[in-house]
Each structure stands twice: as structure tokens, then as C-alpha cells.
Amino acid sequence: MGLIFDLIIGLSLAGVAWRIVRVREHFQAIVLFITFGLLLSLAWTRLKSPDIAIAEAAVGAGLAGVLLMDALGTLSSTRNQPLPGRFLQLFIPCLFLAGLMAYTILFIPADFQGLGPMVSEALPDTHLEYPVTAVLLDFRGYDTWLELGVLLVAVLGVLCVRQAGTIKGSMLPAPAEPVGRWIIKLLLPLMVLIGGYLLWLGAFAPGGAFQAGVVLASGGVMLWQAGHPSLALLHHVWWKILMISGFVFFLILASSSLLYNQQFMTHPEAKMWILGVEYAATLSIAICLISLVLASPARNQGDQRARKTES
């Protein structure tokens, strides 16, 4: 039964991906992409990685759909172009690449152990119970730190492209709708609650800073979508401070170990520091993602047009 399930998920993933690439309408491609995320998270559960299933659920269902829908909405007057005719020229090299990669899979040694045993050996040193969190925030701290840096660079890039000093300029109140407001009232506290729950869970079970950050960001984006003005109340200095807090906190922690004549990025009181970093990282991931979604310079036009139709 399990194998049939895997086969069907695999086949449908490939089929949906093929359709996304080949279909003419952009809107259909985006709806199919949301479905693709759903199927992918079913695959993660079968591969025993609930962490990734949770992250995929948060990103695929929430932010990715919102981003692509918004982009399509502001850019929608482009006609659906015909597909190019150079099908075989491009398809055959891709097929060749796929063949090469498949060839490598067949030659993985059968007694391959992976890094699992090493991680579980070193896990007691971190005082964390859950290996994925330990890898993220301790063993591979560099990666997580630089990942926060990537988020910051993306926000900076958006600011450069928009030629603006702050993200907040584009935060327009959306059309006020009774059902929109109602759903905010109901779902927002739950989002904050569930985000906090995932963060707390991260110390000993699947969950953690990434998933919690994405959920909180979804909450912020939903506030914006339903036209709630409260995001604009946060002063832009605070906005910036929160944005860089994860990165800076990580850096302070990492360089403080130099004071004790230890190696860069090692820390004595592991668990407390790690949890502190995790909380700061969650906040900055959330704020950076909100800024990235809100950065939509073409919004002004649409707003004016809406006012005209209303009046």
C-alpha cells in the first residue's frame, strides 16, 4: 500500500510539474503550483520529515500563493503568449541531464550511513533534544546565520529596486470588507498562537524558528490583505531593528566566544543562547518576509482605479 501511495504521489508530482511548465495560461500554472506544494508536503510526510512538511505547508499554502497571485494581479494585462517552438532542442539536453543524475543514484553504496550517527553522538553537548534544531542552530550555525543574511540582502535588494528608504511607503489600506475583518479577528490570534507553539516545540520536536517565522509572517501578510491599518503603526525604526535583530544577535553571540579565547561561533551556555538566537531569528524572519511580500510598487495604480469604480 505504501509503495502504491509513493508511486502515485511521484507520478502526479511529475505530471503536475509538466503541466505547469507547458500550460499557456499563467493563472492555471499558479493554481497548479499551489497544488504542487500540497503534493510535495504529502511526499515529505512519507519520507519521515515532518519538519519540512510543516515548512512546506506554511510556505506553499500561504506565502507562495499570495506572492504569485499578487504578481499576476498587478501584471495581468499581459496576454498569454504562445509557447516557443524549440521544443526538442531544449528537451533533449534536459532529458540527458536527467539520465546522468539517475545514473549517480544507482551507485550509492549500500552501507551508506550518512551523518545521522555523528549528529546523535554530539547531540548531548548542545543540551537540545531535537537533532534538526541542533544542526540548524549549533553544528551548522554559519548556514543559519548566512541565511538570515540572505533574507536581509533580499529586503535590501527590494529597497534598491523600488528606490525607497523604507518598506512602509507601500502599505496601503486594502478595501475594508466585513468578512475580511471578521476572518482577521478570528484567525490572527490563532496564527500568533500557532507560531509561538511551533517555536516552543522546536527545542524538542519538529518545529522551530523557520516554521514559526513563516507562520507569523503569514499573519502579518493577512493583516495587510484584509486592510487592517495596524502594521503601519509600528515605527519604521523598530521595523528595521526587528529586521536585523536575528542577524545581529547571532553575530554578537558568535563573536562573544572570541572574548573567552574560544573558537568563533562556539558558546559555553549552549541551550540558553541557542533559544535566544532562535527567538530573535523567528522575529527577523517574520518581519523580513512581511517586507518582501508587501513590496509591490505597482499597487498605487490599482488603488486609484478601485476608488474610481467605487465612487
Next chain:
Amino acid sequence: MNTFFLGMALFLVLNILAGLWRVLKGPKQADRMVAAQLFGTTGVASLLLLAQALESPFIRNAALLFALLTVMAVLAFVRNTSYGVVEDNNDEHL
């Protein structure tokens, strides 16, 4: 027992695949969005069944997030209409 739950999850995945026909067919954008919302709920049910079948309760959190967040794509879709920006590209099929 676990095989039964896995079988139910498989059945729901087959439902999603059947529903994809509506996404491909359209004819309106709203139809596709309805299908996406249906997939969201079916996916939640199927994740819950998988959590039971694979005995890994944390998968339920993924189902929780899907239930919480699927409505956001619909909100984004609808916002564009209320701004008067979206045009239905397939009017001629009606």
C-alpha cells in the same frame, strides 16, 4: 489498521487528482480557485490520515497550517478583483 488509514489517504489523493480535471478545464479563474480550495481541505484530511497511519503525530501540525493558511491564496486572488484589475481571460468560452 494503519493500512486502512493509508488506503484512505491514497483515496483522497486520487480525489485530488480527479479534481485536477477542473483546474485544467476551467473555464473561469474562479472555478480553478474553487478547486484549489477543495484540494486544501482534501489535503488536510489526507495529512491527518497519514499522521495516524505513519504514527508520527507531528504531521498534524502540517495539517493545522494548511487549514489555517489556504484561505490566504483566495484572499490574494479576490483582492485583485476588488481593485478592478483582474480580467477573466476566458470570457469567450462562456
Next chain:
Amino acid sequence: MMSIYEILSILFCLIGGFFFLAGTLGLIRFPDTYCRLHALTKADNLGLGFIVIGLIFVSGSVPEVIKLSLIWFLALVGSSSACYFIGNHIHLLSKVRENRNGPDI
């Protein structure tokens, strides 16, 4: 030998599966968008509800029961408001089209 809870669980899950099947059939077979909206929200939420009830019988602990009910509640809220939004969208779109066609004719 299966316990009574397991039998009940299987029964409820099967009923839930039936409603999901009905929802999918409705999505495919109903003639227009408003009807499809109908099929989606009603059959779908009943299906999820029965499956949640079925899983509650085998879930074992109170927090899990609360989480399962919360998931059902969230799906209900999400589906119903999405239904409203999409219905409103179709309505607005048809009004926009009427306004656009009105002066021309």
C-alpha cells in the same frame, strides 16, 4: 480482534471518504461556478468532519482531540469565508462586465 473504537473509526472514515467523493464529483460534474461552490463547501466540510471524528476514536489523548477539533474548525472557517470571497468575486466580475457593456450597446 478489533476493538469497538477501531470499528467505529473505520466506519466514520468511510463515511468521510464518501463525502469527499461526493465533493469531487460535484466539482467535476456541476454545471456552473455557483453550483461548484456549493459542492465544495458542504460535502467537503462534512467529509473532513467525519474523518476527524473517526480519528478522534483512535487518537488516544485529550490534547490530540483538541488539536483535531481545532483543525476541523479552521477548515470550516477557511472554506466558508473562501466560498463567500469567491462568490463575491464572481458577482463583482459580472457587474463590472455589465457596466462595461452597458454604454456600448
Next chain:
Amino acid sequence: MTTLLIYAFTSIILFSIGLFGLVSHPNLIRKIVSLNIMGGGAFLFLISLAYHGRSPDIDPVPQAMVLTGIVVTISATAFALCLTRRIREKTGQCLLEHCPDKPET
């Protein structure tokens, strides 16, 4: 073992399809979606290899890498969409300048 093979081959197919879409489609939004499919394929490849190990627990290192990767992918997507908007503002279309399939404007 077989589960590993199924998902590993699926991931390769996904990666290739994404690459094909990336190079073949002229529209920038579609290129971004294709890039996301490619990313999904790469993540699936890493995780299916993590599942491969002999020990009952799954290897946590690829999992952590994929978690980082998912957040980086979404931020890169957001940035790319922002750039697309800018290109559209400047040129009136979502295409790259050198694209041979550019329609006459």
C-alpha cells in the same frame, strides 16, 4: 529502499522539468515558477538521500539544509517578482530583452 528510489527518480524528473521550463518559457513569472519547481526537485533529492541511511532515524543534516533552503527560496522568489515588476514598469512587458519570442509592441 524502494521508497527512496521512487522519490529520488521523481526528484530528478522534477528538476529536469523545472530546468526545461526555465529555459523554454519567455515569460518571467513562469520562469520564476519553474525555478521553484527546480528547487522542489533539489529538496526532494536531498531528503530522499537522507532517508537512505541504515539507521531508523532519518539524517538530520539534509533536513536542516532543506529548511534553510525553503526560506531562501521564498525570499529569492519575492525579490525576483519585485524585479519583474520593475522590468514591467520600464518595458511594459514581463520578458527579458534578448528573448527571440518577444511579440511586437
